[in-house]
Amino acid sequence: MKIRIITIGQKMPTWIETGYQEYAKRLGPMMTIQRLELPMARRSKTDSEADIGKLIQHEGHSILNALQPREQLIALEVGGRALSTEQLAQTLKQWRNDGQDIALCIGGPDGLSEAVRTQAAWHWSLSPLTLPHPMVRLIVIEQLYRAMTLLKGHPYHRA
Numbered sequence: 001m002k003i004r005i006i007t008i009g010q011k012m013p014t015w016i017e018t019g020y021q022e023y024a025k026r027l028g029p030m031m032t033i034q035r036l037e038l039p040m041a042r043r044s045k046t047d048s049e050a051d052i053g054k055l056i057q058h059e060g061h062s063i064l065n066a067l068q069p070r071e072q073l074i075a076l077e078v079g080g081r082a083l084s085t086e087q088l089a090q091t092l093k094q095w096r097n098d099g100q101d102i103a104l105c106i107g108g109p110d111g112l113s114e115a116v117r118t119q120a121a122w123h124w125s126l127s128p129l130t131l132p133h134p135m136v137r138l139i140v141i142e143q144l145y146r147a148m149t150l151l152k153g154h155p156y157h158r159a
Helices: 014-027 049-066 085-098 114-119 133-152
Strands: 002-008 032-038 071-082 101-106 122-125
Touching: 002 049, 002 133, 014 032, 014 133, 032 049, 032 133, 049 114, 071 114, 085 133, 101 133
Parallel strands: 002 032, 002 101, 071 101, 071 122
Antiparallel strands: none
């Protein structure tokens, strides 16, 4: 099993990148994890709703073009399925047992295109709260690490 985190947006704050790298290093012995950062479409203060819609579509095409043939797309969004850490651990176990490669998709600040939402096998919500875009990638990788340590019987997860 390989998990790729596909994100819209580059040049995250240093503290986000430092945290992400720490969890990626910890996950290394447990699973193959990769990250692909795609450029965010340029926005201006004068963009109309229609302009924003076109930008979201452009970002969606970038995401879909980046998918690899065997990857199952999981869209991260507020309205998705909420999982406990234990449920995420069981989901990871199932993906691993199935030999399934996964692409976890984090959209830009205006969300995911309808094309990406439609192609996604399912939708995952980290919280009903709207989270700062940069923090989502950090929360995702920490939760992957937490779920994997739970599967391994490591004491990191204390519920």
